[in-house]
Amino acid sequence: MSARNSIQISSKPASSLVTPSLAALADPPMRYVDGAMMDYFLIEVVNTLRESSAVATARSKRIEKEMIDAGLLPSPQPPVPALPLKPENPRDSTVSLNSKTSGKVAVIDDEEEAVRTRLETIGMHVGANFAERLCRDRSLFAETLDVIKFICKDVWTACWDKQVDNLRTNHRGVYVLQDNAFKTISRLSSWEGRPEAIRRAKLYVAMPAGIIKGALQRLGYNAVVTPEINSLPQCTFQVKLPKGS
C-alpha cells in the first residue's frame, strides 16, 4: 500500500520544485488487477464469509447459552413467533435451503443476516475508498444530483465496467439506479430454477449495495440503499437520502 516506489520517472523536471520524486508521489502509477481473477474472487468471498460467519454465530450462541446456564444472563423470553423452538432444535441438522419449516427458515435467515452484514461492511469500506480515489482529479460537487451521477458513472465504471442504464428520481431524495446487465449476477444460475437463482442472488448483491452506501457516506450522505432483483441479470438499487440534502 506504499505510495512510494522506486520507479524513476524519466521526464525531465519542468521546474525547480517539481522533481521526479514529487511527481511520483503526487501521481503514483496505477496498479492493475486481473479482471477475471477479481470476478472469481468476489464469488468465492460470499461462500467463504458464509462459512466463517456461521462459525462465528455458533460460537457466540454457545457462549450465550453457557452464560444463561450459569445464571449470568436472564433466560430468554418465551420465544417470539419469529424464532420458535430455536434453543431446542439441534443446530447441526443441516437443512436444505428449500425447507419450509418455519423454525429452520428462521435459523437460516439469522445466519444469512450475519453474512449480509459482513458483506455490506466490507462493501462500505471499499466504496468509501473508491470514492476517495476517484474524486482526486475532479472539482467539488455542485449538488446532490451531481453526487449521484458521479456514482452512476465513475464508480460503476471502475467496479463493473459499464455505466448505470437508468436513473430515476422523485426529486425528494429517492433515487432508483437500474442496471440491465449487472456484472456480479450476470453469470449466476441455479439448477433449481429461476426463482431459486433470484433468491441466491440476493446475497451476492449485498456487497455492491455496500459499495454504493460507503461511497455516499464518504461523500457526506447517510443513505439507505436497498437492492432489488426482479429478474436476472437486471438489478435495481433504491437509494434513499435523508431529508434536507
Place this chain on the structure above:
Amino acid sequence: MPPGLRVNAVAFISAQNHPIIVRTFSAQDETTIKYHYIAHTSLDVIEERVNAAGGKSTDCYLGLLYAMEDVAVYGYITPLKVKIVLALALSDSVVRDVEINMIFKALHMAYYSSISNPFLTHNDDSVDGSRTLTVGSTKWKNFRRRIDEIARVVGNPTSTSIGGG
C-alpha cells in the same frame, strides 16, 4: 539552482471540521500551537471561499489563503470535504500554483493510502469524525512518515532518490 521551499507545517482537517493531524517541520517545538491556530483561521477563509463560489463547481485547489508574519498559507479542499492546509515559509522566490497543486495531490495520496488500511479504521467506526482521536498513536506512524517524506522531497529538490520503505 534556486533553494527549495521550506514546508513549515501541514494540517489535515476532516469534513466535520475536526483536526486530523497537524505536523510541523520547523526547528523549535513551541511553535506547534501556532500552526494549530493557523489551521483554525484557515478554516474560516476556506469556508468563505467555498460559499462565495456557491452553485458553480469550484476547483479543489484554493490557492493562497492568506499570509501571516513569516508564513504563506495555501489551502486545498477535496470533493469529500477534507481540507488540507499547507504553511510555507515566506521567501522571495517565485512560487508557482502548479507546484503547490502537486504538493497537495501528493498529500492527498498519502492520506488516501493511510485511510485505505482496513485494519486501522475498523476499530473506531462511528461516523467518521472519531478517527481523529487515534491519529496520535503508533498505528498512524505510516501516515506521518509519508507526510515527512513529502516535506523532505519538497525541501531538497536536488535529491533524486526516493527513500525506500
